[in-house]
Amino acid sequence: xxxxxxxxxxxxxxxxxxxxxxxxxxxxxxxxxxxxxxxxxxxxxxxxxxxxxxxxxxxxxxxxxxxxxxxxxxxxxxxxxxxxxxxxxxxxxxxxxxxxxxxxxxxxxxxxxxxxxxxxxxxxxxxxxxxxxxxxxxxxxxxxxxxxxxxxxxxxxxxxxxxxxxxxxxxxxxxxxxxxxxxxxxxxxxxxxxxxxxxxxxxxxxxxxxxxxxxxxxxxxxxxxxxxxxxxxxxxxxxxxxxxxxxxxxxxxxxxxxxxxxxxxxxxxxxxxxxxxxxxxxxxxxxxxxxxxxxxxxxxxxxxxxxxxxxxxxxxxxxxxxxxxxxxxxxxxxxxxxxxxxxxxxxxxxxxxxxxxxxxxxx
Ligand code: SF4
Numbered sequence: 012x013x014x015x016x017x018x019x020x021x022x023x024x025x026x027x028x029x030x031x032x033x034x035x036x037x038x039x040x041x042x043x044x045x046x047x048x049x050x051x052x053x054x055x056x057x058x059x060x061x062x063x064x065x066x067x068x069x070x071x072x073x074x075x076x077x078x079x080x081x082x083x084x085x086x087x088x089x090x091x092x093x094x095x096x097x098x099x100x101x102x103x104x105x106x107x108x109x110x111x112x113x114x115x116x117x118x119x120x121x122x123x124x125x126x127x128x129x130x131x132x133x134x135x136x137x138x139x140x141x142x143x144x145x146x147x148x149x150x151x152x153x154x155x156x157x158x159x160x161x162x163x164x165x166x167x168x169x170x171x172x173x174x175x176x177x178x179x180x181x182x183x184x185x186x187x188x189x190x191x192x193x194x195x196x197x198x199x200x201x202x203x204x205x206x207x208x209x210x211x212x213x214x215x216x217x218x219x220x221x222x223x224x225x226x227x228x229x230x231x232x233x234x235x236x237x238x239x240x241x242x243x244x245x246x247x248x249x250x251x252x253x254x255x256x257x258x259x260x261x262x263x264x265x266x267x268x269x270x271x272x273x274x275x276x277x278x279x280x281x282x283x284x285x286x287x288x289x290x291x292x293x294x295x296x297x298x299x300x301x302x303x304x305x306x307x308x309x310x311x312x313x314x315x316x317x318x319x320x321x322x323x324x325x326x327x328x329x330x331x332x333x334x335x336x337x338x339x340x341x342x343x344x345x346x347x348x349x350x351x352x353x354x355x356x357x358x359x360x361x362x363x364x365x366x367x368x369x370x371x372x373x374x
Contacts, residue, residue, distance in 0.1 A: 012118060013033060014031050015031070016030065016031050018091075018110070020110055021091060021103045021107070024089070024091035024093060024094075024099075025091065027092065028049075028091040028092045029092070030054065030057050031090050032054065032057055032087060032090050033057065034059070034084055034085065034086035034115065035059050035060075035084070035085045036081070037082060038119060039119070040084035040119070040121060041082070041121055041122040042082070042122065042123050042124075042125065042182075043116065043119065043121045043123070043124045044068065044083055044085045044124075044125045044127060045087070045088055045112070045124055045125065045126050045131040045134075045135070046059060046085065046086070046127050046128070046131060046161070047089070047098075047128050048088065048089040048090070048091070048092065048099050048130070049092045050062070050092065050096060051092070051096070053092065059085045059086060059087055060085050063163070064161065064163040067166070068080075068085075071176065075175075075177075075179035076179045076180065076182045076183030077183045077187075078183055078186060084121070088104055088107065088112060088130055089103050089130075098130065099130065104133075108134050112134070113153060117153065120154065122155070122186060123155050123156075123185055123186055124153070124154055124155065125156075125157050125158075125159060125182055127158075127159060127160070127162065128141070128160060128161035128164070132144070132156070132158040135151055136149055136151055136156060136158075139158065141158055141160065142315065143316060145158050145174065145178050146174075146177060146181045148185055155185070157178070157185060159175055159179065159182070160174065160175050162175070170369075170370070173368040173369075174368060193331060194256070194331065194332050194358070194361050195255065195256070196257065196258050197255060197256075198258045199257050199258065199259065201261040203259075203271045203272065203275070206259070206275055207275070209241045209242075209243070211241070211281060211282035211283065211284060212240060212241035212275075212283065213239065213240040213283070213284040213357075213360035214237065214238070214285060214291065214356060214359075215238045215239075215286070215355040215359060216234050216236070216237055216291055216295075217234070217236035217238075217352050218234055219231075219232050219235055220342075229293065234263050234269065234294055234298065235263060236261070236263065236348055237260070237261060237263055237268050237269070237272070238258055238261075238352040238355070238356040239260075239272070240256050240257070240258050240356035240359065240360040241360065242254040242255070243257070256357045256360055258356060260349050262345075272300075276295065276300050277300065277301055277303050278303065279304045282304050282305070283302060283303075283304065283305040284306045284307075284308060285302075285305055285308070285359065286308045286359045286362070287307070287309045288302070288305055288309075288310075291305075306367075308325070308359055308366060309322070311363070311370060312325055314370065315369060315370065322334075322358060322359065326362070329365060330362065330365075332357075332358055334351070334358065335347075335350075335351055
């Protein structure tokens with residue numbers, strides 16, 4: 012399907028463009044990449060996604076999604092260049108989407124539409140936010156949409172590169188019909204010496220549940236169980252690998268767990284990860300332990316603009332782990348407590364690994 016080369020539904024664009032930039036790629040493609048609008052080079056050549064952003068798009072497609080760029084169809088939300096490269100107006104987006112883009116997508120029925128950037132995402136899913144939905148499959152009336160950042164965004168903000176790489180890996184998995192490796196963990200014997208050589212670990216404390224007038228009183232709670240989650244480091248020193256998550260779990264009474272953990276919790280060279288650290292900080296302080304060098308996945312979720320900051324909701328949305336709720340656990344049954352606490356600490360660690368890439372890391 013061609014876009015009418017003489018289309019003038021958007022008079023300001025029609026008067027300014029050299030040519031309408033046509034969709035590029037096979038019309039029976041399983042994957043469609045939807046960009047924003049053509050730039051100078053695209054307007055000159057008539058081909059979408061040429062230049063630096065196009066090279067980056069091909070890199071993500073080939074190296075991260077493991078897909079062949081020649082088998083993907085590329086088109087834009089708005090298919091004429093704007094004066095001074097301004098962002099297309101809502102009216103222009105609506106016009107081109109309704110007249111050309113939606114009918115093309117409806118006739119193609121691709122397996123997946125990759126929306127690059129906010130304009131493309133909003134054109135397909137008006138209420139979705141890119142920061143909250145990138146890398147996730149969204150069901151829409153026109154088909155499955157996976158949003159990610161525009162490849163050009165990585166040129167100006169290197170922190171987005173690892174985020175985009177993960178998104179494209181997920182896009183490849185979705186196209187191939189592969190399921191993401193589920194997050195798993197194993198509880199191992201409580202051996203503190205193994206923890207000494209790791210650079211970071213997640214910690215989760217379970218407590219008694221004192222209540223006054225039916226309300227939980229954290230200032231009266233006593234620590235009962237502790238679980239710690241970590242991954243082994245690979246010899247190169249890279250902190251994160253595909254190593255499995257291991258969990259140390261114990262009753263605090265049984266092995267003097269808090270006393271043995273104290274040097275590690277206070278060590279400024281070992282990073283600790285908590286979810287809602289306010290709770291851990293207060294409890295540990297009451298037990299004579301000053302938690303140092305810690306990261307909080309609840310605060311990070313807020314900083315990253317997540318819709319929710321609760322551990323259970325984040326674990327379900329970002330890790331695919333559905334955890335039991337507090338009230339569903341029989342707290343007299345050690346097996347159940349261990350499973351609950353291990354899941355909390357494993358998810359906290361896995362969330363942190365995702366968040367740290369998104370917030371800080373380039374590679
Ligand atoms: S942007 Fe689309 S709808 Fe507007 S003039 Fe160009 S081809 Fe026509």
